[in-house]
Amino acid sequence: MDPHFPVWRLIRFGPADGPTQMAVDEAIWHGVAEGRVPPTLRLYAWEPPCLSLGRHQSADEVDRDALAAAGYGLVRRPTGGRAILHIDELTYSVAAPLTDPRVRGDVLTSCRRISEGLLAALTLLGVRDAVAQEQKPPAPTGPVCFETPGEFEIVVDGRKLVGSAQMRGRGALLQHGALPLTGDIARICPFLNPPADPVRVRARATTLAEVLGRDVSWEEAAQAVAEGFARAMSIQLELGELTPWEVETARQLRQEKYASDTWTFRT
Secondary structure (H helix, E strand, O other), rough: OOHHHHHEEEEOOOEEOHHHHHHHHHHHHHHOOOOOOOOEEEEEOOOOEEEOOOOOOOOOHHHHHHHHHHEEEEOOOOOOEEEEOOOEEEEEEEEEEEOOOOOOOHHHHHHHHHHHHHHHHHHHHHOOEEEOOOOOOOOOOOEEEOOOOOOOOOOEEEEEEEEEEEEEOOOOEEEEEEOOOOOOOOOOOEEEOOOOOOHHHHHEOHHHHHHHHOOOHHHHHHHHHHHHHHHHHHHOOEEOOOOOOHHHHHHHHHHHHHOHEEEEEEE
8 A cells, every 4th residue: 555645544344224324424524524534435335236226216106015025125315316126236325525636526526436436346357448428318218226327326238237326415425336246137127116117227227247247246346346436535444433422313314314204205
């Protein structure tokens, strides 16, 4: 590691349910905004699988009975965008102060820089044709996040591979995103109301296994994402854990916000 590179914290978090994962992301964001913790890259998974809604997306677009029958969770993200079924994926989150030169600037500028870390990770995994979407896409008309790539989201041969969303406030940003590793990218369709078209979703989105023609474990993907971010953003990553303050803040956020019907069904 280059001693001249700034140090960010790396957290590899065990699988947890949707309200826990969203509460932890927000707790870290608060900690970074208040200067309690350094900029942080967190890598995690979901157990049980969970459908997440964008901050302003209507909960009426979800078939809650179908989700419950499958044993899947439901949560609303603090960020925008459309619905994602978090299953067989690696999820990343970045929390950093807006003064950090690696994310300084407007939303698109910071998204561009973060996408460089994701592209470097995919290159390490053997993906050769991934690019960051540069043209502004048409406004999404369907409920599925992976149907339409946003600016600087990652596509391979025109099909979305990594979906991301960002929020800002209190002098810091939180960006998180999903890298589907394997399985049918259209598994989300039956859980939407009305059901989305699986043929359309498969034509517009893909998984890492489909791109590479081999399965990639969560561990292999996590190692590549950490190394890709370190290289592309010229940072040192030091493995760490949540502070007691973050643990308590996340507990409160889970109980009072992300596990609450008031938040989940707010629109």
